[in-house]
Amino acid sequence: MTMISTLLSSPLGMILIESDARQIHRISIAAPGMAAIPDPGTGTPLAAETVAQLQAYFDGRRDRFDLPLAPAATVRGEALRRAIVGIPAGETRSYGEVARLAASSPRAVGQACARNPFPIVVPCHRVLGTGGAIGHYSAGDGVATKRWLLEHERRGGLL
Incomplete structure (x- = not known):
């Protein structure tokens, strides 16, 4: 599957969401001074849902997440x-x-x-x-x- 990167501007700075059509593979909070991420892509419905849930967290409307995360290795x-x-x-x-x-x-x-x-x-x-x-x-x-x-x-x- 093709990995898509999606950016979210948050109170903590930029958040990078890496996903495919089925699951989230990584969420990264950029460190201050981190260079901009080139070509973040257009996203997927799953990435859009992840953005919506994270925005709801930052807005104080959500405290739990319902997202398909890539499984842990063990x-x-x-x-x-x-x-x-x-x-x-x-x-x-x-x-x-x-x-x-x-x-x-x-x-x-x-x-x-x-x-x-x-x-x-x-x-x-x-x-x-x-x-x-x-x-x-x-x-x-x-x-x-x-x-x-x-x-x-x-x-x-x-x-």
């Missing part, structure tokens, strides 16, 4: 993804709490978050270190993006 990866998606908007969980839910380890949760190809949709920004330490974030402007997403959700930016 069964354990799928279990970790489900555990992360299960964290309600406006709430957080520690790496250890998510690990217990997924019958895994905190290190594996951290690795899954670092490699998450679907930021916001698979909300790894809701995973914190022990005692509420902000930890790391691999999308956009890193920790600043993570803090923005958490504040957006906590201040009633959702629903």
